[in-house]
Amino acid sequence: MIDTPVIVLNVKTYSEATGSNALELATLMDKISKETGASMAIAVQATDITLCTEKVDIPVWAEHIDPIKPGSHTGWTLPEAVKTAGAVGTLINHSEHRLKLADVDLCITRAKELNLDHIVCSNNVSTSKAIAAFSPNFIAVEPPELIGGDISVTTADPDIVSNSVKAVKSISKNVKVLCGAGVKNGEDVSKAIELGSDGVLLASGIVKAKDKESVIRNLASGL
Amino acid sequence: MIDTPVIVLNVKTYSEATGSNALELATLMDKISKETGASMAIAVQATDITLCTEKVDIPVWAEHIDPIKPGSHTGWTLPEAVKTAGAVGTLINHSEHRLKLADVDLCITRAKELNLDHIVCSNNVSTSKAIAAFSPNFIAVEPPELIGGDISVTTADPDIVSNSVKAVKSISKNVKVLCGAGVKNGEDVSKAIELGSDGVLLASGIVKAKDKESVIRNLASGL
Amino acid sequence: MIDTPVIVLNVKTYSEATGSNALELATLMDKISKETGASMAIAVQATDITLCTEKVDIPVWAEHIDPIKPGSHTGWTLPEAVKTAGAVGTLINHSEHRLKLADVDLCITRAKELNLDHIVCSNNVSTSKAIAAFSPNFIAVEPPELIGGDISVTTADPDIVSNSVKAVKSISKNVKVLCGAGVKNGEDVSKAIELGSDGVLLASGIVKAKDKESVIRNLASGL
Amino acid sequence: MIDTPVIVLNVKTYSEATGSNALELATLMDKISKETGASMAIAVQATDITLCTEKVDIPVWAEHIDPIKPGSHTGWTLPEAVKTAGAVGTLINHSEHRLKLADVDLCITRAKELNLDHIVCSNNVSTSKAIAAFSPNFIAVEPPELIGGDISVTTADPDIVSNSVKAVKSISKNVKVLCGAGVKNGEDVSKAIELGSDGVLLASGIVKAKDKESVIRNLASGL
Numbered sequence: 001m002i003d004t005p006v007i008v009l010n011v012k013t014y015s016e017a018t019g020s021n022a023l024e025l026a027t028l029m030d031k032i033s034k035e036t037g038a039s040m041a042i043a044v045q046a047t048d049i050t051l052c053t054e055k056v057d058i059p060v061w062a063e064h065i066d067p068i069k070p071g072s073h074t075g076w077t078l079p080e081a082v083k084t085a086g087a088v089g090t091l092i093n094h095s096e097h098r099l100k101l102a103d104v105d106l107c108i109t110r111a112k113e114l115n116l117d118h119i120v121c122s123n124n125v126s127t128s129k130a131i132a133a134f135s136p137n138f139i140a141v142e143p144p145e146l147i148g149g150d151i152s153v154t155t156a157d158p159d160i161v162s163n164s165v166k167a168v169k170s171i172s173k174n175v176k177v178l179c180g181a182g183v184k185n186g187e188d189v190s191k192a193i194e195l196g197s198d199g200v201l202l203a204s205g206i207v208k209a210k211d212k213e214s215v216i217r218n219l220a221s222g223l
Numbered sequence: 224m225i226d227t228p229v230i231v232l233n234v235k236t237y238s239e240a241t242g243s244n245a246l247e248l249a250t251l252m253d254k255i256s257k258e259t260g261a262s263m264a265i266a267v268q269a270t271d272i273t274l275c276t277e278k279v280d281i282p283v284w285a286e287h288i289d290p291i292k293p294g295s296h297t298g299w300t301l302p303e304a305v306k307t308a309g310a311v312g313t314l315i316n317h318s319e320h321r322l323k324l325a326d327v328d329l330c331i332t333r334a335k336e337l338n339l340d341h342i343v344c345s346n347n348v349s350t351s352k353a354i355a356a357f358s359p360n361f362i363a364v365e366p367p368e369l370i371g372g373d374i375s376v377t378t379a380d381p382d383i384v385s386n387s388v389k390a391v392k393s394i395s396k397n398v399k400v401l402c403g404a405g406v407k408n409g410e411d412v413s414k415a416i417e418l419g420s421d422g423v424l425l426a427s428g429i430v431k432a433k434d435k436e437s438v439i440r441n442l443a444s445g446l
Numbered sequence: 447m448i449d450t451p452v453i454v455l456n457v458k459t460y461s462e463a464t465g466s467n468a469l470e471l472a473t474l475m476d477k478i479s480k481e482t483g484a485s486m487a488i489a490v491q492a493t494d495i496t497l498c499t500e501k502v503d504i505p506v507w508a509e510h511i512d513p514i515k516p517g518s519h520t521g522w523t524l525p526e527a528v529k530t531a532g533a534v535g536t537l538i539n540h541s542e543h544r545l546k547l548a549d550v551d552l553c554i555t556r557a558k559e560l561n562l563d564h565i566v567c568s569n570n571v572s573t574s575k576a577i578a579a580f581s582p583n584f585i586a587v588e589p590p591e592l593i594g595g596d597i598s599v600t601t602a603d604p605d606i607v608s609n610s611v612k613a614v615k616s617i618s619k620n621v622k623v624l625c626g627a628g629v630k631n632g633e634d635v636s637k638a639i640e641l642g643s644d645g646v647l648l649a650s651g652i653v654k655a656k657d658k659e660s661v662i663r664n665l666a667s668g669l
Numbered sequence: 670m671i672d673t674p675v676i677v678l679n680v681k682t683y684s685e686a687t688g689s690n691a692l693e694l695a696t697l698m699d700k701i702s703k704e705t706g707a708s709m710a711i712a713v714q715a716t717d718i719t720l721c722t723e724k725v726d727i728p729v730w731a732e733h734i735d736p737i738k739p740g741s742h743t744g745w746t747l748p749e750a751v752k753t754a755g756a757v758g759t760l761i762n763h764s765e766h767r768l769k770l771a772d773v774d775l776c777i778t779r780a781k782e783l784n785l786d787h788i789v790c791s792n793n794v795s796t797s798k799a800i801a802a803f804s805p806n807f808i809a810v811e812p813p814e815l816i817g818g819d820i821s822v823t824t825a826d827p828d829i830v831s832n833s834v835k836a837v838k839s840i841s842k843n844v845k846v847l848c849g850a851g852v853k854n855g856e857d858v859s860k861a862i863e864l865g866s867d868g869v870l871l872a873s874g875i876v877k878a879k880d881k882e883s884v885i886r887n888l889a890s891g892l
Contacts, residue, residue: 047273072235074317134795
């Protein structure tokens with residue numbers, strides 16, 4: 001499993017992180033991770049997994065897997081396919097890609113079968129606790145109303161982080177908790193860790209930044 | 224646009240066509256297409272597009288695009304991403320990946336904007352006709368109950384093919400029609416063309432075949 | 447089939463039109479329809495269909511049907527159930543309840559089998575044209591960005607109305623066209639008819655009005 | 670909250686339980702419940718709630734609620750609407766109507782706000798445990814592969830029942846557990862209770878029975 005505390009970047013489907021732009025970002029994170037020793041991973045679009053895994057050493061993840069096995073599932077994301085492409089982990093149930101409860105269970109099972117690290121996203125304390133019942137690697141709590149915004153969850157709603165950590169650990173001590181939404185700098189990262197989390201999941205804070213390198217270095221300084 | 228009559232292979236999420244297996248199949252079709260002059264395309268999983276486009280000359284397609292523009296759409300299939308990865312076309316609304324009506328419209332619009340060839344799948348004559356109103360490149364009619372089966376649509380329900388051709392052409396003469404479901408050999412292909420279609424869309428007939436090469440050659444003989 | 451030109455009210459799931467409030471609104475429309483001779487229908491929540499049909503003479507419609515037949519479909523809206531409850535028509539594919547293309551086809555088929563009047567909602571000219579291929583009773587074009595707004599579609603985008611009428615009639619002369627979004631008064635209604643439509647579909651314009659009676663009378667004056 | 674042990678009938682969208690047929694079934698259960706003292710509830714289609722609540726004393730439930738508040742949600746099932754129609758409870762997340770994880774949370778919250786009894790359906794032990802984190806009134810575990818079948822879950826997979834009870838109680842002692850799938854007679858009911866559950870949820874076992882009265886009496890004898 002990936003080392004913690006960790007900074008996980010989800011590049012979504014931003015133009016700034018599609019194709020060669022995704023590779024450029026992955027390369028930059030790889031360099032900074034090596035220089036600083038900070039644990040980092042990047043989740044990229046399915047089309048860009050091989051492109052990145054061939055060139056960088058940091059863990060490359062998928063942004064999503066579907067609750068399926070090999071077979072007749074045209075256009076869906078097969079867990080085996082992202083693994084074969086080189087991904088070593090995946091996001092599950094991101095707020096922009098919510099799954100049915102039974103499918104969250106199935107995706108976690110499939111990720112475990114394939115030895116894929118996995119972060120299951122939740123929107124509040126009670127869903128964090130519910131997800132913990134499935135014993136995933138990681139749960140990332142992200143209040144939907146703060147995603148993509150200017151204020152970090154660690155400032156806007158620190159209780160959701162500390163209470164998610166408490167709720168998750170009450171179910172399963174081995175599950176690690178990340179937090180996300182509005183995270184932008186090292187101070188947000190260190191606050192996240194103070195609140196009991198094992199790191200952050202972020203997207204636009206890096207992808208949309210003008211000077212990506214200095215933002216990533218600043219984030220890393222908070223670990 | 225791809226030449227017609229055409230044989231389009233959708234490899235779905237079969238193990239036999241994931242990762243290096245997808246490349247092997249694409250390479251085989253590429254070879255036979257060059258030898259026979261038969262027009263062929265292969266639709267592969269998003270993870271395998273670059274892998275294939277770097278090595279073969281036949282058109283490589285995506286199996287699906289989502290009705291989105293670049294932005295916050297974690298884990299969905301961005302049309303720009305499949306284009307950047309090297310795909311020159313895409314399936315839309317496959318029977319295993321049905322879209323809402325308004326999203327069929329939007330996906331076709333996005334495919335046109337990006338100059339991606341596109342096959343929109345329909346399940347019967349009336350939906351074929353409805354889709355024709357959007358003036359896509361291709362419509363592929365595939366009766367769901369025959370997909371993956373042993374009897375070709377051209378034998379089991381020839382009227383659905385000829386009537387789809389008629390219905391589509393009554394709306395827009397430039398839209399080409401393919402047919403699929405149960406297609407397995409050259410006879411099925413030549414019957415499809417006799418019925419007025421411009422080719423076939425198939426999957427398990429090739430992917431699940433023991434001797435893929437002889438099946439593809441046999442199919443090509445029907446053009 | 448309901449007489450045209452017609453005013454169809456969709457009460458959605460507003461508090462102001464749930465339970466006895468729905469009945470009050472239906473009763474008011476019934477009274478005004480009888481006094482003025484204006485053709486009107488009201489689409490109410492499934493729970494309120496019987497409540498209204500037992501007390502009023504204007505047509506009571508369902509807001510939605512699911513693409514199903516009697517059987518194992520817990521919690522979905524069975525076309526036979528809304529018919530049995532007294533509904534004589536239904537909306538299909540409302541912008542807040544979009545259906546897959548194949549399901550739009552199936553819902554229209556089911557409505558015809560049960561002799562239910564039906565309005566299929568579209569979001570633009572091309573989807574209006576596509577829906578026309580299924581020969582429904584009515585198509586209602588409603589640009590999503592104008593729904594619930596202050597400016598009537600007939601003012602904000604009159605071309606979408608006249609072009610939908612043209613596109614629909616080019617496919618099937620018998621299909622009638624309504625328009626909706628932002629419709630609030632008699633002037634909007636008469637403009638809708640001038641543009642070639644057979645009436646209007648509206649919601650908040652009536653449901654959220656302080657003086658519902660005067661708004662309904664004003665709308666009726668535009669027929 | 671409804672008394673336990675309890676027999677809850679879900680009539681789905683069967684013809685045999687639509688409109689007056691639903692009322693007939695509710696009346697029969699009402700009679701037998703009064704005669705035997707057995708606690709029973711019936712979940713009916715939204716269209717039939719008022720019809721039943723006006724005539725019977727046993728609790729009438731909705732089959733589903735959507736995760737919404739009053740507003741613009743055309744054709745969806747508003748919790749307030751089923752309450753206003755007379756329902757005192759609802760199923761949530763039935764295997765034929767699965768919800769996204771965040772929506773399971775929201776539906777339970779809405780049911781509690783409106784003081785609606787609620788049974789949240791699960792498909793296995795781990796989802797039962799996950800749902801327990803939301804502290805609903807009831808969880809009903811129903812293995813999907815046994816639903817509608819001839820063998821009762823209590824015979825085919827007794828461990829799923831006892832292990833769900835254990836898992837749920839480990840999270841929250843106040844949550845009651847039902848079981849379902851293939852339940853057909855009093856012996857199945859008494860076995861369900863022996864296994865630690867608080868009753869059964871069933872559908873076709875009653876609805877599809879030729880002699881509904883004797884089946885219901887037989888089931889009641891197992892409490």
